[in-house]
Amino acid sequence: MEKMMTIPPHRARKSLGQNFLTDPSIAQKIVDFLDPAIPKETPLIEIGPGKGILTRALLNKTSNLILLEKDNTLIPDLTERFGTIPGVRIIRADALDYPFGEGDAYQSPPFSGGDYRIVSNLPYNISVPLLFRFLSTPKPPLEMVLMFQREVARRIVASTGSDDYGHLSVAMALSASARKVLDLKPGSFYPAPKVHSSVVLIQPRIFESDGEREQIRNALTLSRKLFSYRRRTLQNALQLAFPETPKSDFEEIINLSGLSPAKRVERLLPEEFHLISMTMQET
The missing domain is CATH 3.40.50.150 (Vaccinia Virus protein VP39)
Known part of the structure; x- marks a missing residue:
């Protein structure tokens, strides 16, 4: 040995x-x-x-x-x-x-x-x-x-x-x-x-395109910001992370994402960060 x-x-x-x-x-x-x-x-x-x-x-x-x-x-x-x-x-x-x-x-x-x-x-x-x-x-x-x-x-x-x-x-x-x-x-x-x-x-992961890579990069930027408020609800965390954005915009984003505004950041799945990020880019 x-x-x-x-x-x-x-x-x-x-x-x-x-x-x-x-x-x-x-x-x-x-x-x-x-x-x-x-x-x-x-x-x-x-x-x-x-x-x-x-x-x-x-x-x-x-x-x-x-x-x-x-x-x-x-x-x-x-x-x-x-x-x-x-x-x-x-x-x-x-x-x-x-x-x-x-x-x-x-x-x-x-x-x-x-x-x-x-x-x-x-x-x-x-x-x-x-x-x-x-x-x-x-x-x-x-x-x-x-x-x-x-x-x-x-x-x-x-x-x-x-x-x-x-x-x-x-x-x-x-x-x-x-x-x-x-x-x-x-x-x-x-x-x-x-x-x-x-x-x-x-x-x-192997990305199919630069666009797909950029989508993940945006999702990770969002994740980093929201985890500063990990125990807050999604609605509150978004408002705290992006104070310049009107509350009504986030209500629309969350609604379009199909998520509960009361869900806490620490309970969001990785793909849900991706979904929210994509929705924010599209609205």
Whole structure:
């Protein structure tokens, strides 16, 4: 049985949210959630490879691996261990600024404008902004296997009406399919975080047109505004979110949507946010 990985001396940088996975058997479980039907030559991006424990497991899953690392102090070790392996590219970059699915870099090898996948033990301090970035790019990845703080993972997969249900839940339901596949204790990392972690498998939605994508974007803008008043009724929340709009306009919008004005925001289904948004655009 594989034992915990011994982490070489490296002061984890709190500002980068660094908590290195240490158990090779867990790393293998994580990469095994990747869809085996997707061709191995499909580019696979690992964000924040750190000490390379996930990287080692990913080598058997792809022949086209891109390691995206922001911490320049980790680049020499990654280069020494993986830089000469065919099909592995090491790029020093900030994932928040990297052009996923767009721009000249995406149109050039190894992507060449085609499909790609993402795997990452995400830095928890930027995990949600990164997730929204992945989903909003013109060409989202085919699939993502991502690690989050457990509370964030619960919000991602939450059902309508639950305590964890909110804007993030709506955004995921309208933009992708997601399921939590693995929970991890703090002791699986070095340094051990103060929170538990969860791995989520995400398959972004394929939009038929730019117009459809724009409709979802509008629905998410509405969701974000209304969840500022999550316990208010739909009628009241709309008036608070859009104070410049006459009350009679919202009465018409709600009536045309076929919803009850007394329904609370936290009880609205993801598709109902979409419906309200569409109705607002049409009236």
